[in-house]
Amino acid sequence: MVAIDVPCQDCGAPVGLDDPACRACGELLSPDLRLALDERLEAASPDLRELRERVRSARYLLLVLAIAYAGVALIYLVVDGDTAAAPSFFVETYGHFAFAAVFLGLFVMARWLAGAAIALALGLFLLLQLLDFVGNPAGLFASFLGLLGVGRLTMKLGMLVLLCRAAVAAFRAHRLRESLVPNRALSL
Ligand SMILES: [Zn+2]
Numbered sequence: 768m769v770a771i772d773v774p775c776q777d778c779g780a781p782v783g784l785d786d787p788a789c790r791a792c793g794e795l796l797s798p799d800l801r802l803a804l805d806e807r808l809e810a811a812s813p814d815l816r817e818l819r820e821r822v823r824s825a826r827y828l829l830l831v832l833a834i835a836y837a838g839v840a841l842i843y844l845v846v847d848g849d850t851a852a853a854p855s856f857f858v859e860t861y862g863h864f865a866f867a868a869v870f871l872g873l874f875v876m877a878r879w880l881a882g883a884a885i886a887l888a889l890g891l892f893l894l895l896q897l898l899d900f901v902g903n904p905a906g907l908f909a910s911f912l913g914l915l916g917v918g919r920l921t922m923k924l925g926m927l928v929l930l931c932r933a934a935v936a937a938f939r940a941h942r943l944r945e946s947l948v949p950n951r952a953l954s955l
Contacts, residue, residue: 771807773800784808784948812947818940822885825933826877828926829870829888837867866895882937889930896923 772781776799780791784804788795796804809816840863843856870888877884900907910916 771804771811773803773807776800808944808947812943815940815943815947818936818943819881821936822881822933822940825885825929825936826874826881828929828933829874829877829884832888832892832926833867833870833874835867836863836870840864840867866891882934882941885930885933885937889927889934892926892930896927 770783772783774780775782775789775792775794776797777794778789778792780789782789782796782800782804786796809819840860843860843863869891873884873888873891907920910920
C-alpha cells in the first residue's frame with residue numbers, strides 16, 4: 768500500500784488516492800487532481816511505471832496496423848483497378864480502409880485508455896485473421912509456398928506477439944494499481 772495525497776483544490780486538506788472526495792469539505796476531486804494523484808502513484812511505484820511505459824509505447828503498434836491496412840487497401844486500388852467491377856473488390860478495398868480507420872481510432876483512444884485500446888485492437892486483429900482463414904483456408908497453406916507469403920505470416924505473427932505482450936502488461940499494470948490502491952477509489 769502506498770500513501771499518496773494531494774491538497775484539495777478547495778480547502779487544501781490532503782486528499783488520498785482512496786478518497787472519492789475531500790474528507791474535510793466534501794469537494795469531489797477534479798480530473799486534473801485525479802491525474803496528478805495517478806502520476807504520483809506511478810512515481811512511487813517503479814514497477815507500475817515500467818509496465819505503463821510498456822503499454823504506452825505499444826500504442827504505436829496500432830498506428831502501424833492502421834498504416835498497414837491503408838497500404839493494403841491502396842495496393843488493391845492501384846493493382847486491381849481494372850477488376851474494380853467485381854463485388855469482392857469493393858469488400859476488400861473498402862473493408863481494408865475501414866479497418867485502417869478503426870485502428871487509427873484505437874491509436875487515438877490509446878492516449879487515454881491504452882490498455883482498453885490495445886485489448887480491442889488485439890481482439891479485432893485476431894478476428895480478422897480468423898475471418899481470413901475461414902474465408903480461404905487454403906490461403907494459409909499457400910502462403911508457405913512463397914517468400915512473400917512467409918514474410919507476411921511472420922509479420923502477422925510478430926504483431927500478434929507484440930500485441931499480446933502489451934495486453935499482458937496492461938493487465939498486470941491494472942492488477943498492480945489495484946493492489947496499491949484500495950478498491951474504494953476504483954468504484955468511482
Ligand atoms: Zn477540501
